[in-house]
Amino acid sequence: MKNKLVSLLLTATLLLLMTAVTAYPEPIKEPVKVGITQIAANPGIDAIRKGFLSQMKIMGYEENVNIKYIQTNAQGDNSAAQSIAKSYVNEKVDLIFSITTPSSQMCAQAIKGTNIPLIFGAVTDPVAAGLVKSLEKPEFNITGTSDKWPVEAQFDLLLRLVPGVKTIGIIYNPGETNSESNMKEVEAVCAKKNLKIVRVAVSNTSEVYSAAVSLVGRCDAIYVPADNTVISSMESIVKVSEKNKIPLLPGVSSGVAIGGFGTIGPDYFDIGVESAKLADMVIKGKNAGEIPVATAKKYEFYFNLKSAELTGVTIPDELLKKAAKVYGDIEPAKAAAKKSSREYEKAAEKSIRLK
Numbered sequence: 001m002k003n004k005l006v007s008l009l010l011t012a013t014l015l016l017l018m019t020a021v022t023a024y025p026e027p028i029k030e031p032v033k034v035g036i037t038q039i040a041a042n043p044g045i046d047a048i049r050k051g052f053l054s055q056m057k058i059m060g061y062e063e064n065v066n067i068k069y070i071q072t073n074a075q076g077d078n079s080a081a082q083s084i085a086k087s088y089v090n091e092k093v094d095l096i097f098s099i100t101t102p103s104s105q106m107c108a109q110a111i112k113g114t115n116i117p118l119i120f121g122a123v124t125d126p127v128a129a130g131l132v133k134s135l136e137k138p139e140f141n142i143t144g145t146s147d148k149w150p151v152e153a154q155f156d157l158l159l160r161l162v163p164g165v166k167t168i169g170i171i172y173n174p175g176e177t178n179s180e181s182n183m184k185e186v187e188a189v190c191a192k193k194n195l196k197i198v199r200v201a202v203s204n205t206s207e208v209y210s211a212a213v214s215l216v217g218r219c220d221a222i223y224v225p226a227d228n229t230v231i232s233s234m235e236s237i238v239k240v241s242e243k244n245k246i247p248l249l250p251g252v253s254s255g256v257a258i259g260g261f262g263t264i265g266p267d268y269f270d271i272g273v274e275s276a277k278l279a280d281m282v283i284k285g286k287n288a289g290e291i292p293v294a295t296a297k298k299y300e301f302y303f304n305l306k307s308a309e310l311t312g313v314t315i316p317d318e319l320l321k322k323a324a325k326v327y328g329d330i331e332p333a334k335a336a337a338k339k340s341s342r343e344y345e346k347a348a349e350k351s352i353r354l355k
Contacts, residue, residue: 029066031064031065031066031067031068032061032066032067032068032094032095032283033067033068033070033091033092033093033094033095034067034068034069034070034093034094034095034096034097034279035069035070035072035084035088035091035093035095035096035097036049036052036069036070036071036072036096036097036098036099037071037072037073037074037081037084037085037088037096037097037098037099037103037106037107038072038073038074038098038099038100038103039074039076039078039081039099039100039102039103039228040073040074040075040076040100040205040228040232041073041075041232042228042231042232042234042254042255043254043255043257043258043268044122044231044252044253044254044255044268045099045100045122045228045268047254047267047268047269047271047272048099048121048122048268048269048271048272048275049071049099049272050269050272051268051269051270051271051272051273051275051276052097052121052272052273052275052276052279053069053272053276054269054272054273054276055272055273055276055277056276056279056280059276059277059280061280070088070091070093072084072087074102074103076204076205076228076229076232078102078106081102081103081106082106082109082110084103084106085098085103085106085107085109085110085111086110088107088110088116089110089111089114089116092116093116094116094283095116095117095118095119095279095282095283096111096116096117096118096119097119097120097121097275097279098118098119098120098121098144099120099121099122100121100122100123100178100228101123101124101129101176101177101178101228102176102177102178102228104118104120104123104126104129104131104144105129105130105131105177107120108130108131108140108142111141111142115141116141117141117142117282117287117288118141118142118143118144118288119142119143119144119275119278119279119282119288120142120143120144120145120275121144121145121147121271121272121275122145122146122147122268122271123144123145123146123147123178124146124147124148124149124178124181124182124226125146125148125177125178125181125182126138126144126146126293128177128180128181129177129178129181130177131144132289132293135292135293135295136292136293137289137290137292138288138289138290138291138292138293139289140289141287141288141289142288142289143278143282143288143289143291143292143293143294144275144278144293144294145271145274145275145278145293145294145295145296146293146294146295146296147226147265147266147268147271147296148295148296149182149226149251149252149265149266150264150265150299151182151185151186151189151251152189152192153264153299154223154249154251154263154264154265155189155190155193155195155223155249157249157262157263157264157301158221158223158247158249159193161247161261161262161313161314161315162220162221162247162313164220165195165220165221165247166195166196166220167195167196167197167198167218167219167220167221168190168195168196168197168198168219168220168221168222168223169197169198169200169215169218169219169221169222169223169246170183170186170197170198170199170200170222170223170225171199171200171201171202171208171211171212171215171222171224171225171227171230171237172199172200172201172202172225172227172230173201173202173203173204173227173228173229173230174201175203176227176228176229178226178227178228179225179226179227179228179229179230181226182225182226182227182251183225186223186225198215198218198219200214200215202229202230203229204229205229205232205233208229208230208233208236208237209233209236209237209239209240212236212237212239212240212241213240215240215246216240216244216246219246220246220247221246221247221248221249222237222240222241222246222247222248222249223249223251224237224248224249224250224251224252224255224260225251226251226252231250231252231255234250234255234258234259234260235258235259237259238258238259238260238307241259241260241307241311242259242307242310242311245310245311245312246311247261247311247312247313248260248261248307248311249261249262249263250263251263251265252265252268253265253266253267253268253300253302253324254268256302256303256304256307256325256327257304257325257327259304259306259307260304260307261303261304261307261308261311261313261315262301262302262303262304262308262315262319262323263301263302264299264300264301264302265296265299265300265302266296266298266299266300267298267300267324270296270298271296274294275294277294278291278294300322300323300324301319301322301323301324302323302324302325302326302327303315303319303320303323303325303326303327304326304327304328305326305327305328306327306328307328308328309328
């Protein structure tokens with residue numbers, strides 16, 4: 001009798017527990033909230049963002065299912081970049097993905113005193129930018145990808161294709177940490193190769209066209225450094241380069257789609273892919289500051305036949321065969337060169353929008 005009573009009590013307890021589990025189901029997990037910020041829109045930055053989103057999807061993150069993105073663009077305005085960073089902190093996002101050095105610096109400041117991790121993309125020198133202590137041990141709950149360029153190889157390419165070059169024209173914004181870091185390396189490489197540099201400083205994108213015009217007659221070729229202000233105004237530099245037959249070497253590989261005879265560098269879509277892999281590790285629980293900064297390991301050739309033709313640069317077939325991408329058709333380029341300055345500008349803008 002006693003055993004039967006105990007059995008009935010156990011059965012009743014189990015039924016009560018089952019009822020409690022049914023009445024209070026496990027709460028549904030909220031989607032991971034990720035803030036994505038970029039300093040401006042240009043082919044390289046956009047490619048990074050697309051690579052990041054593509055890889056996140058491949059790894060199983062479906063927008064509005066298990067992840068939510070808040071995407072913003074500072075339009076080249078540092079004050080806007082700062083406001084965006086602060087808004088992500090106020091929004092209490094789970095992770096921030098910042099593209100380029102200026103946006104990353106603003107976000108690094110904004111997350112201080114919080115537990116929000118930061119993944120940066122395409123920061124040329126993360127240590128000099130004050131984002132991490134070292135590439136191997138970043139700390140500060142921050143890590144990301146560096147797009148450091150093979151500067152010496154870029155100038156070797158220039159001297160191979162335009163052997164008579166003696167003077168290089170460079171437009172840069174001295175207010176950008178990434179530009180400052182890149183310029184030091186460029187200066188060292190040019191000194192090694194006995195190349196003279198003509199510098200023109202700008203503070204915003206509206207000054208880039210006039211800066212490019214000021215280089216006409218003062219240099220044998222133009223180099224576009226790791227400078228977001230200048231890269232965001234590639235169209236202006238390309239226009240001056242092609243109109244005046246000045247060979248243009250873009251440091252950023254994605255810029256070759258707009259113009260410049262070519263370069264050697266990393267694929268910016270791949271930088272976005274690598275950044276997504278870091279974000280996945282952080283979402284799954286790893287501290288960002290314990291993950292080494294990823295750096296570009298593979299560099300490839302990129303050429304623009306249209307721009308090369310218009311600036312008198314001949315690219316050997318052997319290099320074209322090695323190229324990751326070759327842009328532009330020569331015949332349309334010749335026709336475009338005959339248009340008036342204003343017509344040419346409109347054609348270039350339309351081409352950029354289509355790409």
